[in-house]
Amino acid sequence: MIGQLEDILAQLIELRERAIAELEGITTSAQLDEWDTRYLGRNRGELKNISAVMPKLTKEERPVIGQKINTVKAALEQALKDRREALKQREMLQRLEQERLDVTLPGRTLPAGHMHPLSRVIQESTDIFVRMGFQIVQGPEVETDYYNFQALNVPTDHPARDMQDTFWVAPGEILLRTQTSPMQIRSMKRQRPPIRVVVPGKVYRNEALDASHEAVFHQIEGLLIDEYCTMADLKGVLERFAHEMFGPERRLRFRGSYFPFTEPSAEVDISCASCNGTGCRVCKYTGWLEVLGSGMVHPKVLREVGYDPAKYRGFAFGMGVERIAMLKYGVSDIRLFSGNDLRFLRQF
Ligand code: 2U9
Numbered sequence: 001m002i003g004q005l006e007d008i009l010a011q012l013i014e015l016r017e018r019a020i021a022e023l024e025g026i027t028t029s030a031q032l033d034e035w036d037t038r039y040l041g042r043n044r045g046e047l048k049n050i051s052a053v054m055p056k057l058t059k060e061e062r063p064v065i066g067q068k069i070n071t072v073k074a075a076l077e078q079a080l081k082d083r084r085e086a087l088k089q090r091e092m093l094q095r096l097e098q099e100r101l102d103v104t105l106p107g108r109t110l111p112a113g114h115m116h117p118l119s120r121v122i123q124e125s126t127d128i129f130v131r132m133g134f135q136i137v138q139g140p141e142v143e144t145d146y147y148n149f150q151a152l153n154v155p156t157d158h159p160a161r162d163m164q165d166t167f168w169v170a171p172g173e174i175l176l177r178t179q180t181s182p183m184q185i186r187s188m189k190r191q192r193p194p195i196r197v198v199v200p201g202k203v204y205r206n207e208a209l210d211a212s213h214e215a216v217f218h219q220i221e222g223l224l225i226d227e228y229c230t231m232a233d234l235k236g237v238l239e240r241f242a243h244e245m246f247g248p249e250r251r252l253r254f255r256g257s258y259f260p261f262t263e264p265s266a267e268v269d270i271s272c273a274s275c276n277g278t279g280c281r282v283c284k285y286t287g288w289l290e291v292l293g294s295g296m297v298h299p300k301v302l303r304e305v306g307y308d309p310a311k312y313r314g315f316a317f318g319m320g321v322e323r324i325a326m327l328k329y330g331v332s333d334i335r336l337f338s339g340n341d342l343r344f345l346r347q348f
Pocket of ligand 1: 184185221223301
């Protein structure tokens, strides 16, 4: 039986060498699985086939062969494990190579827009008034004749009510608001004094268009109502606004004027920043630029919303946003703001 023993040992050595040599050439995990089944498979694996002779061996031979089989099995299992590990490593390196990412490449910057100059002026102005305790309110652009004119003491025969000056939706009844004041009337009717509101928004006027007039423009109007309130308070608020908006060295000048909804009324000029008030082309050699209108709220307007003019008084002011922006940024034509020309807009 010695011949059979040597034969089996030779088979085992041959099997180990063949299997290991074959393993060297394997490049995919599918091939590895196939190799595993072929040599180490529990069912028809080659090693299993050799083990099948065990029962035919003598008691003395069995442990010799059994040990040898185990050694070969362990060697093949180790080789398989090493190969699997090596393949995994190789596959990872391949993936790293394929999915290579250059983190030093410069990023792609997306073009970013910015605020329209008018939005900026509205934002800056309302911020200034909010810091002084005013509330920002907004309202409809389509209004009734009552809120836009009647409640504001604008008489029926006033030229503003003319077909030529107002865009009527239903003549005599519904219109595109010519000022943001209807919203102040609503605010007053909604609550009792003290009132401090600022209303920014679009307004519409049917006028001849030129470098300083547009049919659609923006206004900021303010209103303060309280028991104790004088023109000195109005001056203080507007001076603070002008200093924050145009710089602390600017001076204000109040000129008597007339508006149906305020009495007394004043137009407010700011000292010209270009010449510091000495006179230049910008201020037409007057040293002053008109920035806004203002006044003490007319008793008739107070009475209209149910306030007792003997108890309450207030001041109001109004300004054109485009005009403020033109003065602040040195823009010479109002139409540039609605022209959507990027060469203009990109300068802000
Ligand atoms: C109420 C009472 C009074 C608002 C006022 C002005 C003076 C004014 C103009 C500035 C330039 C309009 O845009 S513009 O053309 N505005 O001069 N506005 S007082 O007075 C009010 C508002 C609401 C209840």
